[in-house]
Amino acid sequence: MNNQVIQHLTIKEFTSAVGGGITPRMVRHYHQLGLLPQPVRSHSNYRLYNENDVRRLQRIVALKQQGFQLNHIREILKVEPEADTTITLMSQLQQQYRTVMQQISQLRQTASALEGLLGRDRDCQIMQAEVFSQLKLLEVETQAGVGELENLWSKLDAEVHTHPEVFQESLQWLLPDLSDRSEIEQHLISQMVLACGDVSLVSFLRLGNQAIASTREALKLGCQVVVDTFSVAAALDNTRLAHLGCQIETLINNPHVTTAKEAEIAFWQHQEWREKLLQLTKGCVLVIGYAPSVLLEVCQGIQNQQIQPALVIAMPIGFSHAPAAKRQLMQTSVPFMTIEGTLGGGLLAATALNALVESLLDKPDCHCYLS
Known part of the structure; x- marks a missing residue:
């Protein structure tokens, strides 16, 4: 043009x-x-x-x-890009962030109230129907009315003492429509939501490059499972992994490293762990739950064709490096599973692999994920 x-x-x-x-x-x-x-x-x-x-x-x-x-x-x-306005722009973005977080907080309160109603199982719904009918008639303009509203919630909450929670019934009402997902992926999503209690996680979960198919094949072959810290290793289903012949290896093999901050610093300070990462067995499964720098190094190793994992489960914690590392991973050709943005953690990373292992053993001949 x-x-x-x-x-x-x-x-x-x-x-x-x-x-x-x-x-x-x-x-x-x-x-x-x-x-x-x-x-x-x-x-x-x-x-x-x-x-x-x-x-x-x-x-x-x-x-x-x-x-x-x-x-x-x-x-x-x-803000004019030609001017030196870095401080002004940062201040402006900070104010926008506070506004967004306030909106999220208000929406979270609304979501919690809705979850408190939608998440009720069948045994609670008889009392719930009675509460709904009374809510329509309730006048809450006075302090007495507010007290009456609290009594209705107390009646509804009292039902939780009569039976254990039925998680799957609750999830049926709360999860978005997953009919376009395979049965194995639906199970994976359900387990991850139950691990953190946050249904909004579904919107940020990303699977790419035939992640489920590649993982199932690797697990069948008894692949090596490499995690970034002992905290992640402790949350894995060791019994099922041992049944498949999969050995677990911890990259940052210091049991005193238990947080994202500690894992990040430790990985930077010890060159041997960086070297060890680049010597991983081809077709292994990598589970990163804490250190974003581990994921950055993994992406670099993949790009340089130094490592070739069957799957990278990437859920490191962080506010700058972690989101950037996840974006880099999603641009590679390797199968991956990640949560966009800052969400993550060792428990979620371990839960993701545990769900895939469970579905493989329960349904070894299922091919729904290929459709």
């Missing part, structure tokens, strides 16, 4: 030049929100766009793909 065309783009040519699924309707919406400046008009009153408009919309698309909401993008774009 030559410069003459770039200076006079119609809205259709504009969206085509930007790509990313942008439509003319979205462009008009961005004008209304103040994300895009109003364009000049032709003699026939058509909107005309130039190269600067293309670059600005490309920035909007890129930021949106990274998870920023439109109102936050508008604030980011207010």
Whole structure:
């Protein structure tokens, strides 16, 4: 596209030049929100766009793909990139983050209230029906009304003493529609949600490059299982793994290293562990639950064709290195399982492998994950 065309783009040519699924309707919406400046008009009153408009919309698309909401993008774009405004931008982003966290907190409270109702099993639902009927009639404008509301919740909560919790019934009401997932993947998701109690985890779980198929084949062959710390090793199902002939090896073999901070520092300070990582057996399963630098080193080793694992379960904890390491992993060709962003931890990483081992032993001939 030559410069003459770039200076006079119609809205259709504009969206085509930007790509990313942008439509003319979205462009008009961005004008209304103040994300895009109003364009000049032709003699026939058509909107005309130039190269600067293309670059600005490309920035909007890129930021949106990274998870920023439109109102936050508008604030980011207010800062002129030519000026030395790092401190201003950081302060602005910090304020946006606090606002988002406040919104998340409010939504979490609403979600908790809904979970308290939807998560009830059948034995609790008789009392729940009675509570619902009384809620409709309840007047809560006075302190007495608020007390009456608390009494209704107490009646509902009293039912939990009559029987153990039926987890699968609760999950049926709370989990999103997983009908497009294989039976093995549904089991994996359920186990991970139960491990942390957070249903929203489903939205951030990522499996790629035939992760389940590759793992099942490796486990059948009695592959080596390598974990980053003893805390992860302790949470693995050693009995089932031993039955499959899989040996567990701990990379950071210091039993006193139990936290993400300790694992990160220890891995950086000991060159022998970095060297040991690059000598892993081909077709092993890597389980990283704490140290993001271990995952970064794994990605580098994969890129340099020094290691070739059958699966990388990557759930390190961290606020800068961990999300970056996970993004790097998802760009490799190896089978992977990870949780986008900062979510993770040794228990979740171990639970993921345990669920895959369990489904392999319970359903060795199942091929639902291949569809």
